[in-house]
Amino acid sequence: MSHRLSIFVILMSVLAGLATSSCGSSRSVSTVSGHGKGSHSAVSHPSLDGLSPTAKTLISEADSWVGTPYRYGGNDRGGVDCSGFVTQVYLKALGIKLPRSSREQSEYCHKIDKSRLTPGDLLFFRTTKGSNRVSHVGIFVGDNRMIHSSTSRGVIYTDITSDYYARAYAGAGKVESYHALLAKDTKQGGGQTHSRKKKNEKNKKKTPEEPNIPTKTTTLTPEPTSVASSAPSEPKETTPGYTLTPVSSLPSRTTAQQQVKSEPPKSASSPITVARTTPPNSPSSPASAPITEPSPEDAREAVLNSIIEKDLK
Numbered sequence: 001m002s003h004r005l006s007i008f009v010i011l012m013s014v015l016a017g018l019a020t021s022s023c024g025s026s027r028s029v030s031t032v033s034g035h036g037k038g039s040h041s042a043v044s045h046p047s048l049d050g051l052s053p054t055a056k057t058l059i060s061e062a063d064s065w066v067g068t069p070y071r072y073g074g075n076d077r078g079g080v081d082c083s084g085f086v087t088q089v090y091l092k093a094l095g096i097k098l099p100r101s102s103r104e105q106s107e108y109c110h111k112i113d114k115s116r117l118t119p120g121d122l123l124f125f126r127t128t129k130g131s132n133r134v135s136h137v138g139i140f141v142g143d144n145r146m147i148h149s150s151t152s153r154g155v156i157y158t159d160i161t162s163d164y165y166a167r168a169y170a171g172a173g174k175v176e177s178y179h180a181l182l183a184k185d186t187k188q189g190g191g192q193t194h195s196r197k198k199k200n201e202k203n204k205k206k207t208p209e210e211p212n213i214p215t216k217t218t219t220l221t222p223e224p225t226s227v228a229s230s231a232p233s234e235p236k237e238t239t240p241g242y243t244l245t246p247v248s249s250l251p252s253r254t255t256a257q258q259q260v261k262s263e264p265p266k267s268a269s270s271p272i273t274v275a276r277t278t279p280p281n282s283p284s285s286p287a288s289a290p291i292t293e294p295s296p297e298d299a300r301e302a303v304l305n306s307i308i309e310k311d312l313k
């Protein structure tokens with residue numbers, strides 16, 4: 001009788017050890033406690049918009065397990081329990097190794113408030129009737145939902161605001177190494193995922209630059225002030241009946257002033273001798289009228305006198 005009692009005690013110890021390695025309770029207790037209860041949504045994949053590359057990798061890995069059946073103590077896609085599901089998702093997605101049982105995972109994580117949950121954080125529940133120990137775990141995916149392995153339906157999405165899970169809620173925690181990767185993503189991507197950042201840069205329209213039209217600069221060349229010219233210019237048209245003899249050069253102002261000092265100034269009313277010619281076949285002039293032209297000296301003196309008179313005014 002004592003031998004049978006010893007065997008019974010040993011079996012109970014083994015069962016208790018297996019219970020702590022999974023969701024914190026045995027299969028029979030888990031079924032009664034209602035891991036499969038609550039509000040279960042249909043397969044509705046969470047939105048990955050706005051998530052960092054690390055969070056996308058983790059949530060995508062968890063989503064790939066949807067439909068996997070529940071198996072107490074299981075660790076693969078053939079069957080998995082709640083804590084086994086969490087360990088496998090973190091290990092396969094990010095290479096992060098977590099404790100095996102839900103109770104140990106709650107002690108391993110850094111406690112956070114429910115209002116500050118980030119997709120990928122863990123949610124803990126007390127689903128064993130009459131016990132205050134953590135016995136169930138799920139992964140928060142946003143929009144008040146978690147993904148977890150339910151005893152009745154396997155890996156599913158569940159609304160954490162449902163009556164059952166609201167009453168069984170035991171706390172939330174974050175994996176420090178996971179949040180370190182999130183911080184690295186934010187630092188590298190400025191709060192955006194790398195793919196979104198590249199897409200925004202690619203789609204950003206370049207502002208067309210205004211054509212560089214050279215400004216036309218007009219340079220005004222001052223007119224020459226010198227009266228004298230080295231090359232003789234063509235004579236301008238004069239009034240019919242008068243002939244002006246071109247002068248090849250004019251005296252400088254200095255020379256003219258010296259001449260004024262040496263010679264007495266002539267009266268301003270001094271006439272300028274201009275040879276007047278009568279056009280041929282003119283009825284008003286006799287045919288025998290002589291045509292005279294001023295000598296170069298007279299023309300020079302006439303021009304010089306006009307310059308001197310201008311300076312004296």
